[in-house]
Amino acid sequence: MSVWTAWLEVPAADRASREQALEHLAEKGFVVTSREVTRDGPWRIEIFGEGDRTAVAAAIGAGWQWEELPDRDWVAENQRSFQPFAVGPFWVHPSHDAGSMPADLLPLRIDAGMAFGTGTHATTRGCLELLATLDRAETANAVDVGCGSGILAIAMAKLWQRPVIGGDNDAEAVDVARENAVLNGVGDLCRFVHAIGLRHDELQALSPCDLVVANILAGPLMELSESFSAAVRPGGRALLSGLLLEQAEDILSVYRRWGFTLERHIDLETGGAIWRTLLLRRD
Ligand SMILES: C[S@@+](CC[C@H](N)C(=O)[O-])C[C@H]1O[C@@H](n2cnc3c(N)ncnc32)[C@H](O)[C@@H]1O
Numbered sequence: 001m002s003v004w005t006a007w008l009e010v011p012a013a014d015r016a017s018r019e020q021a022l023e024h025l026a027e028k029g030f031v032v033t034s035r036e037v038t039r040d041g042p043w044r045i046e047i048f049g050e051g052d053r054t055a056v057a058a059a060i061g062a063g064w065q066w067e068e069l070p071d072r073d074w075v076a077e078n079q080r081s082f083q084p085f086a087v088g089p090f091w092v093h094p095s096h097d098a099g100s101m102p103a104d105l106l107p108l109r110i111d112a113g114m115a116f117g118t119g120t121h122a123t124t125r126g127c128l129e130l131l132a133t134l135d136r137a138e139t140a141n142a143v144d145v146g147c148g149s150g151i152l153a154i155a156m157a158k159l160w161q162r163p164v165i166g167g168d169n170d171a172e173a174v175d176v177a178r179e180n181a182v183l184n185g186v187g188d189l190c191r192f193v194h195a196i197g198l199r200h201d202e203l204q205a206l207s208p209c210d211l212v213v214a215n216i217l218a219g220p221l222m223e224l225s226e227s228f229s230a231a232v233r234p235g236g237r238a239l240l241s242g243l244l245l246e247q248a249e250d251i252l253s254v255y256r257r258w259g260f261t262l263e264r265h266i267d268l269e270t271g272g273a274i275w276r277t278l279l280l281r282r283d
Helices: 015-027 053-060 074-081 122-131 151-160 171-183 218-231 245-257
Strands: 003-010 031-037 043-050 085-087 090-093 106-109 142-145 164-168 190-194 209-215 232-244 260-270 273-282
Touching (some): 122 260, 142 151, 151 164, 151 209, 164 171, 209 218, 218 245, 245 273
Parallel strands (some): 090 106, 164 190, 209 232
Antiparallel strands (some): 031 043
């Protein structure tokens, strides 16, 4: 299923109606990935959806006023607003600006282009922080499902100096991830394939693996629970993100049924929404 983002512009509204609009979008299955609030002007939000983009108007409904914005060079704008920052043991920065990296951090040089994953989003940061709690000895083979810019696979390759395979259902993201791996000097450790979930020979060949990482939406995470359970060895782990705080309990109960136990979680905020990242252990 295709995944897309669209920017919506909502006329100036008070905080309560904005919160109501966000709840409405969440109920309709849209994930808000970014927001821009101005004091008096309109409110701009970016939503992340799956499937037929043209159905967005019908799906959102007429309950509140909004308008889909014409495409602008969002990539260039995002890239401009992407400043170097530290997360866990990593220093994440765009290739045009390395910033002042502390000597003890590992650089992740990311040009996300049209792919998701500059690292600034709470879901990606949550994964980077929890990855850093794992040992090299317990992560001999790892898979990154929904690699986007490749940031998580690249982080794993750099952290543990081991081969990692990433997959994405968006062919453009796969190209971006490959370029980023080369930019980071781990082109030989990272492989990226065009795949839905784990449906690819190279991903299947790793099974049973030590770690499956997936920062995707709650819907795909539910659908993939059975295949993740089959792919992860007993004692291995699944690192799941892309969940709003209120979606986490449902995901957890599904994964419990497939033999996973919660080991750790982390809650981080992006644009006013709290995102929960789950580190699960396979029984
Ligand atoms: C939220 S982005 C995460 C990107 C990156 N891993 C990060 O953490 O920043 C989700 C990515 O998953 C991909 N995706 C969504 N559903 C998928 C599926 N069922 N199989 C493979 N990729 C999927 C999307 O194309 C997108 O690139």
